[in-house]
Amino acid sequence: MDNLNEIFRLDQNSKSRNFPKGSILQHQGDFPVSSYIVKQGLLKSYTIDEKGKEHIFMFAPEGWIVADIESQIFEQPAELFIECLEDSEVIVFNGDLTDTSGLNKEHLTKQIQLMLRRIGTLQRRLIMMMSAPAIKRYEYFVKIYPNLPNRIPQKLIAAYLGITPEALSSIRSKLLKSK
Amino acid sequence: MDNLNEIFRLDQNSKSRNFPKGSILQHQGDFPVSSYIVKQGLLKSYTIDEKGKEHIFMFAPEGWIVADIESQIFEQPAELFIECLEDSEVIVFNGDLTDTSGLNKEHLTKQIQLMLRRIGTLQRRLIMMMSAPAIKRYEYFVKIYPNLPNRIPQKLIAAYLGITPEALSSIRSKLLKSK
DNA sequence: TGCATTTCTTAATCTAGATTAATGCAAGGA
């Protein structure tokens, strides 16, 4: 993994900070919106809908970047909450990803690679969400994040898959029985 | 709108080509995968699931770029079909978006802006798909693409929203009655 | 213009997953 500090326009003295499990780094409605690079630990970004239900946009383990890009690019208050699922070490990048001043060609090229990867992942996720039943989405989740199922509670996996914990529980029991 | 020809690494002599309505520019399984810049007309990119059902990933009117970025970045055969919904003028960009050689800083910066915008749009769409009922997704679609509803058949809107044409029809009649 | 094909609507039934609720379990704190 390239050093993400290098690729993005970080202050010389931007240091990583430690946050205990449960810390909320960003609330819905915050403005302006920061970006976060995870050095150690695990974050989630999510929304709460008008019924109070949580929907997880993404998990971010070590080496991942988390940002509410929709809010940044449209210069709106944050849509997403960002929260630590474990004690985490995070670089808080004040300023958004749209500011690329002071970066050289190599940096920009690497940023493009990261963004294309993110777009590809979102494309897959959206297509799965539209076309695949919950059981397929669960199997895909396990394949892509083999280490996460043991690291986070089931109800968070359910919130990521777009189903209830009860539905996930019955899917899992079906999968166990079918073996 | 910046000239997209400039921003991307196009051959000097890459010319736009005309395709009649119904032309399929890319089939699922094609390899390698091209990118497409729409000069005039309207394209759709979509998958067909194992039950034969169509799911529209995006519509691309004039000025939009269409590419199966997931397949490009992971170097896999195309996942998406790409088809003309109207007679269209399209620049076929042989080679994928991951190749940025020969571009200068300004080009790369503009590419990053376009990609962030795409990520922001996908973020919103995914969150809506997870958390909003079909009627809200329809209202959002109409808000974002005010000219498309009169330009494409309803069943395509349904395939974009992730519901059946029948469900969309009943949503629309509910909206009409409530006025 | 007329005919064929596709699209849209309406309605009856069906189903994946939501909701509600009750129970058992594991983990952390005093």
Next chain:
DNA sequence: TCCTTGCATTAATCTAGATTAAGAAATGCA
């Protein structure tokens, strides 16, 4: 250790949207 609190499971009921089917309206083409 007990006690609380959050998590997982199971089961009964409910609902948004799917499926099926049939007719009406619109569109394209000879």
